Amino acid sequence: MQQYDVDSYVKVEGNRLNFIRHIQRKLRVQLHLRLADHINALVTEVGIKSGVTLILLSSFIGSPREMQQNFQDAMSIFRDIGKPDLFLSFTCISKWNEIKDNFSWTKPHDRPNLVARVFDIKKKALIQDLKNMAFWIIYPCLTKKYNAHINVEICSSFISKNYVCKYVYKGHDCAKVVFDDIVQGPIIWDEIKTFLDARCLSAPKAMCRLLEKNAQ
Numbered sequence: 618m619q620q621y622d623v624d625s626y627v628k629v630e631g632n633r634l635n636f637i638r639h640i641q642r643k644l645r646v647q648l649h650l651r652l653a654d655h656i657n658a659l660v661t662e663v664g665i666k667s668g669v670t671l672i673l674l675s676s677f678i679g680s681p682r683e684m685q686q687n688f689q690d691a692m693s694i695f696r697d698i699g700k701p702d703l704f705l706s707f708t709c710i711s712k713w714n715e716i717k718d719n720f721s722w723t724k725p726h727d728r729p730n731l732v733a734r735v736f737d738i739k740k741k742a743l744i745q746d747l748k749n750m751a752f753w754i755i756y757p758c759l760t761k762k763y764n765a766h767i768n769v770e771i772c773s774s775f776i777s778k779n780y781v782c783k784y785v786y787k788g789h790d791c792a793k794v795v796f797d798d799i800v801q802g803p804i805i806w807d808e809i810k811t812f813l814d815a816r817c818l819s820a821p822k823a824m825c826r827l828l829e830k831n832a833q
Contacts, residue, residue: 618727619820626823633677634809641671652806668803673812678826680812701772707743708766709736709821726820733824739763 637644649672675682695701710716711725715735725732746759759767825831 619729622729622820622827623818623823626818626826629827634673634813637674637677638671638809644672644674666803668805670806671809672806673808679816681808700774703747704770704772705747706766706768707740707763709739710765713739713764715739729820729824730828733821733828733830736821737825737828737830739765 649670652670652672673680673682675686677683709732711732713735715738716725716732719731720728743759743763746762759769
């Protein structure tokens with residue numbers, strides 16, 4: 618089931634990326650001046666000509682540009698409003714009664730679609746509780762009510778914004794190593810291929826995307 622969910626979302630995502638690849642002229646890639654300057658610097662250093670430039674829009678969820686845009690938006694909010702009050706992480710538990718009662722014939726990891734729905738419902742309920750609770754009773758009340766791993770930290774200084782934003786918007790850990798003989802051809806800047814080669818996709822995340830749930 619996990620493989621089926623991942624494959625289903627990969628097909629959907631592949632169609633979206635293929636659409637973006639074929640509308641690069643409408644995106645006016647040539648107007649990205651800083652990117653053009655960077656590519657020209659690489660071309661000058663190596664001594665070859667530049668090739669095709671393909672960008673991945675910030676409107677594509679999970680792309681590096683989208684992560685960077687969210688980070689910049691968060692920095693603007695901190696600048697105008699100030700530091701956040703709390704930093705809270707909420708982890709899904711496969712032993713929740715809502716999950717176990719519906720998996721008597723199988724195991725939770727075989728049905729990430731139902732796990733994603735249960736977590737989304739609890740996440741929305743958690744947000745409502747946060748709006749109605751005082752700071753000093755949040756942790757014990759939420760831990761008892763949701764029976765989950767909940768980490769609550771008070772942001773005591775403005776520096777905490779760096780940790781909060783990097784935790785949420787840094788993306789998954791990855792490393793990419795390329796061995797390529799670029800002397801034989803032009804430099805091709807392909808952000809779509811780079812995104813596909815270095816991404817990490819799990820079954821729960823795939824179901825959140827397919828169900829149009831907010832994974833952040």
